[in-house]
Amino acid sequence: MTIKGTELIQAMEVWAPKHMAMEKDRIGLQVGEPDEEVKGVLVALDVTEAVVDEAIRMGANWIVAHHAIIFRPLKDLRTDRPAGRMYAKLLTHKINVFIAHTNLDAAEGGVNDVMCDLLGIKDREVLLPTNRPSYHKIVVFIPDSHHEKVLTAMCEAGAGAIGDYSHCTFNLEGTGTFLPGAGSDPYIGKQGELAKVSEVRLETIVSTEVRESVIQAMKNAHPYEEVAYDMYPLDLQGKVVGIGRVGSLPSTMTLQELAEKMKTAYRLTGLRMVGEPDHLVNRVAVLGGSGGGYYREALSQGADVYITGDLDHHTVMDAKAEGLTLLDPGHHAEELVLETVKDRLQKMLPSVQVEVTTVDTNPFTFV
Structure with a gap:
């Protein structure tokens, strides 16, 4: 079974959503392509040349790290220097780097x-x-043929997340009607004729932080020219995060x-x-x-x-x-979370090998 980077990113962001991060924190995919197949994952606190070499040896083409690899603006990419040499290896071996920093602190x-x-x-x-997220209820009407596609797109954009659960939705079958007018280009039916379509009413919860992303994902996946959906504010707030x-x-x-x-x-x-x-x-x-x-x-x-x-x-x-x-x-005590990251990713992506780096990236020793 082929696993794409988007699935790995979703697995991390269901647990540690982007909106949990501190303002201007450098998180997310920093090197590579989101659609790149996941052949193996190396989990690390820091990305160093030695960590990249380890990923190459084990055949991992994704690194999930806590500290940003691009933290300060790059002044050059000279491959005769350590930083440039590391980036050259990442690009040459098509290794993707995903960062979860203060969102993983808060999760x-x-x-x-x-x-x-x-x-x-x-x-x-x-x-x-x-942050303390507020919520809305979103309801959308989908033809049977596209039900799963729209549901998946919305949930991957952040809808339906409740605690440790994702893809929380309610679905009810029914009949939708519409009459395409002049100038319309209907996916189903004809101009001037009343259409009756078997549809699914999908409803789910969405936080304010991801609301616009969910709406856009829904529209992109939906086949209709004009998507019928409702958005209701809820007198409901999530748990305080920080x-x-x-x-x-x-x-x-x-x-x-x-x-x-x-x-x-x-x-x-x-x-x-x-x-x-x-x-x-x-x-x-x-x-x-x-x-x-x-x-x-x-x-x-x-x-x-x-x-x-x-x-x-x-x-x-x-x-x-x-x-x-x-x-x-010491700062390096954050490495204690790495086994937890590995276990969560392995559970979400059971067909992919996930390992914690054996490289000690702590720059300090006690003497």
Whole structure:
């Protein structure tokens, strides 16, 4: 069974939709073609030349990564330099690169939830809310012959997504009537004659963020010259989404005990700790990656300790002065989500080999 890149992208975006990403984040397909067949997938935190070489060796022509391969504007593509050489290999071997970054941070079961799971953090809330989607009900009338085509197109554009489920629709058979007027070019029927057609009434839910994309996909897949559809606003809002989590430990412990637990759970050789080792902590804020700029959000939600990476001296001094303890496992702790990405993709694309990179892209070591 041939799997196209569009199916891989859909599998990722059902879980981590684009609208969950922070504004101007660099996500989505960054290298390659969406319709390219998926022969194998390599999951990675970063895309480096060594990761590309690994993809070539295993025969994977798709890389799904967390960090954008094109993060800063490219000044050149000189193949005598590392970056240019890497891009040349990607293009020569037709390897496609798809990025899920802050949308994967925000997604349920994504980066931050995995980091919380490993520490047993419960009763979680979003640390930094970025969105609370509102919903509409869309209803469209489709001739039997195109029912599945239109349904699939709409759902692939984001309609019918409820929690971990996609393609949630209701379908009812009936008879549609219309009379094509002068100047019309009907798909079914003739000008001046009343047409009676076996149709399906399809209704589903659509969030405001993807509404226009769903309407366009519906029209593109529908055979009629004039598509009959309705859109109803719903007094319904989705769950708050955003990056970071804040919740409670299974039991109160000292900062030192939590640090030791983190070292084991996150497979660390060391981490940075700010605060007295015997300070008692229970409410924990977690933000994978570089989250120093949001320490006040952790404080405002009552956190005793804030776990995040890339903490700088001045941010730490300010946070400590305000009474917040901190644990910095490094930016690379986000790699903890890679096995989850692999498992989800393997479940959605069972005929494709999906592997996690064995390349260590962490630039830091403790000595």
